[in-house]
Amino acid sequence: MSEGEALKTALRDVAGERVQAVRVSGTAATAVVDAEGLDDAGRSGLETQLREAAARLGFADLRVAMTAARRRRRIIAVGSGKGGVGKSTLSANLAVALARLGRPTGLVDADIYGPSQPRLLATEDQRPESRGNKLVPVPSRFGVPMLSMGHLVRPGQPIAWRGPMAVSALGQLIDAEWGPIDTIVVDLPPGTGDVQLTMLQKYKPAGAVIVSTPQDLALIDAERAIGLFRQGEVPLIGMVENMAGYLCPHCGQESEPFGHGGAEEAAREIDLPFLGRIPLALAIRRDSDAGQPPAAGEGPIAEAYLKIARAVGDWLDRND
Numbered sequence: 001m002s003e004g005e006a007l008k009t010a011l012r013d014v015a016g017e018r019v020q021a022v023r024v025s026g027t028a029a030t031a032v033v034d035a036e037g038l039d040d041a042g043r044s045g046l047e048t049q050l051r052e053a054a055a056r057l058g059f060a061d062l063r064v065a066m067t068a069a070r071r072r073r074r075i076i077a078v079g080s081g082k083g084g085v086g087k088s089t090l091s092a093n094l095a096v097a098l099a100r101l102g103r104p105t106g107l108v109d110a111d112i113y114g115p116s117q118p119r120l121l122a123t124e125d126q127r128p129e130s131r132g133n134k135l136v137p138v139p140s141r142f143g144v145p146m147l148s149m150g151h152l153v154r155p156g157q158p159i160a161w162r163g164p165m166a167v168s169a170l171g172q173l174i175d176a177e178w179g180p181i182d183t184i185v186v187d188l189p190p191g192t193g194d195v196q197l198t199m200l201q202k203y204k205p206a207g208a209v210i211v212s213t214p215q216d217l218a219l220i221d222a223e224r225a226i227g228l229f230r231q232g233e234v235p236l237i238g239m240v241e242n243m244a245g246y247l248c249p250h251c252g253q254e255s256e257p258f259g260h261g262g263a264e265e266a267a268r269e270i271d272l273p274f275l276g277r278i279p280l281a282l283a284i285r286r287d288s289d290a291g292q293p294p295a296a297g298e299g300p301i302a303e304a305y306l307k308i309a310r311a312v313g314d315w316l317d318r319n320d
């Protein structure tokens with residue numbers, strides 16, 4: 001291995017694919033590094049690490065050339081006012097549908113205390129590697145790399161952290177080596193507490209999707225989530241109605257046990273775009289439990305998720 005190749009390998013151990021080129025001339029060396037997504041502190045921290053790695057190979061004075069940001073990575077936060085409305089299921093399927101539509105998309109399970117995404121996308125057995133001081137998202141079978149606390153702790157192991165630790169754990173998941181991903185769907189923990197607000201203020205999602213069910217109570221809760229996003233100054237992309245009508249697995253007919261149009265009407269009342277509805281379908285629960293997101297399949301359910309993903313994608317393009 002030439003000196004230049006040895007140096008490039010050492011630098012890539014620190015900064016992965018960010019290291020684009022390495023030039024060596026005598027004892028002087030230059031590294032061209034992609035600084036996309038790094039703030040000033042991140043750049044200078046990375047530069048220090050690279051220089052230290054070079055020094056260990058005898059290059060006392062590595063010059064680090066940071067290239068301009070190539071792409072802007074945007075976060076879509078998925079929230080609901082309360083648990084159990086299908087927020088995690090929607091997040092997983094939205095990410096899969098966005099990827100299916102050709103948008104490089106990743107998924108973060110921000111539900112630190114009750115992670116469910118590894119099961120939904122069948123990645124429970126995977127553990128992320130780390131590169132430098134960053135995690136590398138695990139690949140899923142559905143074209144969506146992802147990170148969850150569920151990948152870092154043993155299944156069933158209780159996580160009893162206070163707010164600041166949870167926020168810093170979230171930072172590790174979001175601020176990972178995402179590679180060529182430009183959209184990250186974040187499944188927020190249920191509720192509207194400090195962790196959620198800090199997370200929104202710190203990681204500045206481009207927009208938020210609210211999930212609600214047609215029941216009155218869930219709609220009131222959705223308004224609470226809307227308040228959270230407004231407080232965090234996160235633009236609202238719109239509302240999704242989940243478990244909207246019952247899709248009979250036998251005859252394919254849809255009935256409406258919880259009433260019709262509640263979420264759409266509520267969204268209209270508060271001037272929130274309505275992104276679409278997902279029926280209450282046994283197949284969604286069954287396939288989700290089996291690690292097979294319905295959005296990766298065919299038929300009306302996949303189509304319902306794809307329709308929502310198109311609306312979200314259009315919003316992202318309009319608000320670029």
Ligand SMILES: Nc1ncnc2c1ncn2[C@@H]1O[C@H](COP(=O)(O)OP(=O)(O)OP(=O)(O)O)[C@@H](O)[C@H]1O
Pocket residue numbers: 080082083084085086087088089090111114116189190242243244278279280281282284285286288289
């Ligand atoms: N449209 C649907 N039809 C049928 N079952 C659904 C649907 N959406 C979600 N479910 C099921 O409802 C349950 C709760 O969904 P999910 O875990 O996504 O909710 P959640 O809002 O993220 O809950 P929590 O906040 O507690 O994690 C799961 O068993 C899921 O498979």
